[in-house]
Amino acid sequence: MAGLNHPLENVRVIDLGRHQAGPRCALVLARMGAEVIKVRTPGRRETAKPRPLGQKQSSYWAIAHFTDHDVVAAPVNTIPQAAEDPHPWERRAMVEVPDFLAGEIAVSGDYWHFSRTPVNIGSTPQVGEHNEEVLQGILGYSEEKVEEFRQGRVISEEHYYDDIPG
Structure with a gap:
């Protein structure tokens, strides 16, 4: 690149990064004249995903951290956790209906609330009922x-x- 200013000429950069930002940064540094040496672990590829928060951090603290930084976050519940969460019950997204075999069962309820169209949620009909x-x-x-x-x-x-x- 004759005639261009290379402010990082004679600078050597060792790139140890595994994430996608690493190659982009290395490219910018190289275009500015630096000698970039990429060090890779054999058999491993670059990854676009950071390591998961994992077992060392509870979801409570992770969500608190994200919301402190104005990032919308909520836990991903298991099915039993979702069934115990009071919010869908209060919004009628989960309701209990009578079942002729099991007694009372929890089913998906009224997810969409319309002003003029009420949603009727009931149990399934019995064999031969109609x-x-x-x-x-x-x-x-x-x-x-x-x-x-x-x-x-x-x-x-x-x-x-x-x-x-x-």
Whole structure:
């Protein structure tokens, strides 16, 4: 680069960095005339990710550190931790509904709150709960035909969950 000013000419820089910023900085220093010597551990590559906060720092202190520096941060919960968190319960994002087999169960609730469209969250229907409504009301079968289906075991109100293989 004839004619350019090289303020770092005759300066030797040893680059020991493993992160992506290292090569960029080394390139800038080299363009300014420095002799850059890159030292690498055999078999390891540059990484764009810093080491994880890991086991030595609790999530409480990590979040406190980030929020002190105006970085939005929150813990990543496990499923049991998320289920115990009061916030989704208060916002109705988690609700309990009756279940005909298990009693009360927790399910996803009303994540989106609309001013004119209420969300109705309930349990799943039991086996055969809507047989008459569908067969007679929608498909037009007579009561006798529905009873014939029942006698022929085409339809049933009984569940066989415990007998299902797998």
